[in-house]
Amino acid sequence: MTDALLRIQDLSVTLGGKSIIADLNFEVAPGETLALLGGSGTGKSVTLKTILGLLPAQNGTVELGGVDVLTARGRDAAQARSRIGMLFQGAALFDSLSIWENIAFRFTQAEGMDRKTARDRALTMLEAVGLDPVLADRRPADLSGGQQKRAGLARALAAEPEILFFDEPTTGLDPISAGMIDTLMADTITRTGAAAVMITHDIASVRKVCQRVAFLHDGTIGWTGKVADLDKSDFAPLHAFLTGRD
Amino acid sequence: MNWILDGLARIGAGLLSLIASVGARTLFAAQASWRIVAPPFYPRVFFGQIAEFFYFSLPVVGLTALFTGMVLALQSYTGFERFSAEAAVPQVVALSIARELGPVLAGLMVSGRMGAAMAAELGAMRVTEQIDALSTLRVDPMRYLVAPRILAATISLPLLVLAADIIGILGGYLVAVGQLGFDGPLFISNVMRFLTGGDLSSGLIKAAVFGYLIAVMGCYHGFTASAGAQGVGRATTSAVVSSAIAILASNFLLTALLFGIV
Numbered sequence: 001m002t003d004a005l006l007r008i009q010d011l012s013v014t015l016g017g018k019s020i021i022a023d024l025n026f027e028v029a030p031g032e033t034l035a036l037l038g039g040s041g042t043g044k045s046v047t048l049k050t051i052l053g054l055l056p057a058q059n060g061t062v063e064l065g066g067v068d069v070l071t072a073r074g075r076d077a078a079q080a081r082s083r084i085g086m087l088f089q090g091a092a093l094f095d096s097l098s099i100w101e102n103i104a105f106r107f108t109q110a111e112g113m114d115r116k117t118a119r120d121r122a123l124t125m126l127e128a129v130g131l132d133p134v135l136a137d138r139r140p141a142d143l144s145g146g147q148q149k150r151a152g153l154a155r156a157l158a159a160e161p162e163i164l165f166f167d168e169p170t171t172g173l174d175p176i177s178a179g180m181i182d183t184l185m186a187d188t189i190t191r192t193g194a195a196a197v198m199i200t201h202d203i204a205s206v207r208k209v210c211q212r213v214a215f216l217h218d219g220t221i222g223w224t225g226k227v228a229d230l231d232k233s234d235f236a237p238l239h240a241f242l243t244g245r246d
Numbered sequence: 247m248n249w250i251l252d253g254l255a256r257i258g259a260g261l262l263s264l265i266a267s268v269g270a271r272t273l274f275a276a277q278a279s280w281r282i283v284a285p286p287f288y289p290r291v292f293f294g295q296i297a298e299f300f301y302f303s304l305p306v307v308g309l310t311a312l313f314t315g316m317v318l319a320l321q322s323y324t325g326f327e328r329f330s331a332e333a334a335v336p337q338v339v340a341l342s343i344a345r346e347l348g349p350v351l352a353g354l355m356v357s358g359r360m361g362a363a364m365a366a367e368l369g370a371m372r373v374t375e376q377i378d379a380l381s382t383l384r385v386d387p388m389r390y391l392v393a394p395r396i397l398a399a400t401i402s403l404p405l406l407v408l409a410a411d412i413i414g415i416l417g418g419y420l421v422a423v424g425q426l427g428f429d430g431p432l433f434i435s436n437v438m439r440f441l442t443g444g445d446l447s448s449g450l451i452k453a454a455v456f457g458y459l460i461a462v463m464g465c466y467h468g469f470t471a472s473a474g475a476q477g478v479g480r481a482t483t484s485a486v487v488s489s490a491i492a493i494l495a496s497n498f499l500l501t502a503l504l505f506g507i508v
Binding site for chain 1: 288370371374375376378379381382383384385390
């Protein structure tokens with residue numbers, strides 16, 4: 001058994017009586033970047049939400065740093081979750097808070113840090129994702145889609161996670177902004193050494209950011225391999241996906 | 247025979263659905279209520295909600311109470327005039343406002359204003375994954391979003407009703423003295439002499455229960471919203487309708503309990 005940071009074993013999720021994923025198995029090593037691909041409705045988002053503890057699983061384990069996050073409680077659960085950073089599809093910034101309060105949310109609300117120190121750290125994070133600190137006191141609605149994604153990434157990175165999850169990070173962005181977010185994600189992963197799991201339909205993004213691909217088909221992993229081997233795969237559903245026929 | 251069985255099956259399914267729906271709300275209320283008393287607490291969110299509930303609802307509740315008191319004075323005067331009981335107008339205005347109209351009308355107005363606002367805000371947070379984001383940042387959404395709102399509503403509505411009682415009686419006073427020729431000091435002395443602490447406190451107890459119900463319904467429907475903007479719209483409507491029904495139904499039960507009628 002390898003020293004995987006994230007290990008999914010025999011994971012099954014049923015929603016509304018319908019099996020969404022069944023006996024799913026994959027691993028992510030420390031520092032590794034994995035793209036979770038698949039057509040619409042194949043269970044990518046359900047897999048992600050189950051790993052994050054937002055949906056219940058009927059069977060299986062989700063081990064993060066050796067702790068099963070599906071069953072862990074109290075300090076173990078908090079410790080496991082502190083390893084995670086998440087960038088949501090629409091950034092999911094809190095509308096009622098300023099940008100710096102969003103980035104420092106975990107510090108002020110979960111860790112009891114004083115507001116001045118938290119603000120200073122948030123400003124450092126803003127600069128790290130290439131945003132002007134002058135935006136710190138603005139509300140999310142005042143920012144463009146690309147800026148919101150950057151702020152969302154700053155929030156995900158604020159607590160120095162060991163693993164980052166990206167849910168469709170370039171969806172809804174123009175090609176230039178999408179390219180900038182890809183570069184930022186790749187640079188961030190290299191700089192922090194964090195592992196990453198990315199859910200996306202954007203193959204250009206996968207080629208730029210990820211090392212390995214796991215392709216979901218019929219609720220389980222249909223094909224897995226290096227990004228460089230994507231085009232060599234003879235797995236028909238993956239080929240259909242890559243050529244835009246699924 | 248089949249149509250009888252089909253009818254019974256439909257009634258049974260409806261009943262089961264009603265029980266499941268009441269059960270889901272009750273469970274939600276219990277989970278949120280536990281978090282009101284167990285730390286960590288979020289005082290900034292709580293005081294923000296107090297401002298929303300009390301300060302920003304005061305104008306609409308005050309106006310409602312003012313006009314209700316004025317209409318009540320006019321209506322009771324024209325009715326009582328028929329059997330020469332006009333002198334009872336101050337007592338009727340005070341009693342009706344303090345026991346019933348103050349808490350019920352304030353509750354309904356606040357459910358329209360704050361119940362809808364809570365459902366819309368939390369619903370929008372749900373469909374844009376902001377509630378999921380809270381969980382990933384190690385903050386319990388029920389504790390951060392729901393518990394402070396329920397506590398703020400339970401405390402604020404009695405304060406609003408107290409203000410509504412005073413403003414409503416003032417409305418009755420203005421019409422009685424300004425238009426119907428009542429003596430001002432006598433109106434006030436009749437109100438003070440007739441109105442008991444029990445009348446006021448029953449209204450305030452009702453208000454606390456209504457505030458709790460408004461927040462539970464608003465938060466529940468917002469928290470469980472789905473399916474984008476349309477889902478948020480549905481959640482908002484459901485929050486207002488269900489809190490209005492909860493207010494009216496619980497008002498009957500509370501009246502019966504508080505005045506020992508059953």
